[in-house]
Amino acid sequence: MVRSYEEFFCGYAEDPVDLLTRTFSEVEDYDEMVLLRDIRFESHCEHHMVPIIGVAHVAYLPRKRVVGISKLARVVDAYARRFQIQERMTAQIANTINEVLQPRGVGVVIEASHQCMTTRGVHRPGVSMVTSRMLGTFRSNSDTRREFLSILNRPGVTGGV
Numbered sequence: 001m002v003r004s005y006e007e008f009f010c011g012y013a014e015d016p017v018d019l020l021t022r023t024f025s026e027v028e029d030y031d032e033m034v035l036l037r038d039i040r041f042e043s044h045c046e047h048h049m050v051p052i053i054g055v056a057h058v059a060y061l062p063r064k065r066v067v068g069i070s071k072l073a074r075v076v077d078a079y080a081r082r083f084q085i086q087e088r089m090t091a092q093i094a095n096t097i098n099e100v101l102q103p104r105g106v107g108v109v110i111e112a113s114h115q116c117m118t119t120r121g122v123h124r125p126g127v128s129m130v131t132s133r134m135l136g137t138f139r140s141n142s143d144t145r146r147e148f149l150s151i152l153n154r155p156g157v158t159g160g161v
């Protein structure tokens with residue numbers, strides 16, 4: 001049991017800023033959107049300590065600095081593996097990427113099911129919660145935001161491989 005809880009809450013031992021400090025510079029001035037979608041995560045509700053299970057979609061518009069793509073998923077995990085509320089987790093992921101990479105913009109969308117309301121309390125299975133945090137161009141430019149959100153609605157090319 002102790003090992004399980006150490007795993008559930010190992011995010012407190014991770015520094016999300018550290019995860020993003022190594023960046024790639026030789027990217028031929030790539031400056032279009034980078035989007036990692038369907039990042040599955042498992043978190044725990046800080047009110048009831050029961051699971052929040054969902055997916056995060058994380059995008060940014062680089063300004064010179066491009067990060068290893070797995071690091072975006074690691075940042076999601078670093079915040080998910082803590083006691084959370086979904087709105088705070090969404091903001092933390094976006095704010096950290098924004099502060100460390102200083103991109104032109106960041107967009108984070110999270111869709112999750114909260115077992116504190118599907119399996120107890122109000123008992124509403126099948127309900128999911130959607131939150132988003134848009135910064136920089138994702139907030140100020142509706143075309144950028146629309147491009148991001150429209151990609152989320154497209155089927156993936158890899159078929160989830």
Ligand SMILES: Nc1nc2c(ncn2[C@@H]2O[C@H](COP(=O)(O)OP(=O)(O)OP(=O)(O)O)[C@@H](O)[C@H]2O)c(=O)[nH]1
Pocket residue numbers: 066067068069070071074
């Ligand atoms: N942006 C970008 N990152 C990539 C691409 N292909 C691989 N990567 C990332 O390149 C990074 C290499 O980082 P390292 O820290 O050297 O590799 P690692 O120790 O295997 O890192 P993890 O994959 O996080 O375990 C990883 O984050 C990969 O996900 C790509 O096409 N674009």
